[in-house]
Amino acid sequence: MSEETTLEELLPVITDFNKHYYDSLEKGELVAKKCNDCDHSFLPAAKYCPNCLSxxxxxxxxxxxxxxxxxxxxxxxxxxxxxxxxxxxxxIVELKEGPRLISNIIDYDLNTLKVGTQVEAVFTKGFSNFPMVNFREK
Structure with missing residues (x-):
């Protein structure tokens, strides 16, 4: 018999590399990496641009x-x-700046929610008070 995964095991691991992302969520800001050479914005964060490799x-x-x-x-x-x-x-939410993010839609109406629905970020706390970004219909 296998042990059930705990919620703590499902939480992202905070590292020096991604700490700014989670600190920003804590402040109510959504951030992404942006390439200064080709203007491509992307998530998840990486040390180089996936578009031009800068x-x-x-x-x-x-x-x-x-x-x-x-x-x-x-x-x-x-x-x-x-x-x-x-x-x-x-x-999957395609952000205005280009990156796509997997998240929850909260306070939704199944009669109006569809592909193409405009949404906005809502900053919440998840399990263990972990900062999260969800979305709701505009």
Whole structure:
């Protein structure tokens, strides 16, 4: 019999490299890496631009606005700890600046939520008070 994964094991590991991202979420800002050579913005953060391979990249504050690229409504919990949260929506959001981010859509209406729906970032706390970004319809 295998042991069940704990929620702590599902949390991202904070490193010197990604700490700025999570610190920014804590402050209510969504950031991504942006290439200073080709202007490409990207997530997850990397030490070089995936578009032109330049190492001339810096963090940039994003608008927090985006469009639903794809979504699914879960009726079964991914983990036992989420059983009281079903149903919930997991979506791929294409941010105004270009990167795509997997997140939850909160306070949604199934009659209006569709691919192409405009959304905005909402900063919340998850398990263990972990900073998160969710989205809601504009």
């Amino acid at each position: 190492e001339n990249v810096d963090w940039k504050v994003l608008s927090g606005e985006g469009t639903v690229y794809s979504w699914v409504e879960y009726h079964r919990p991914y983990h036992e700890a989420f059983k009281d949260k079903v149903p919930y929506v997991v979506a």
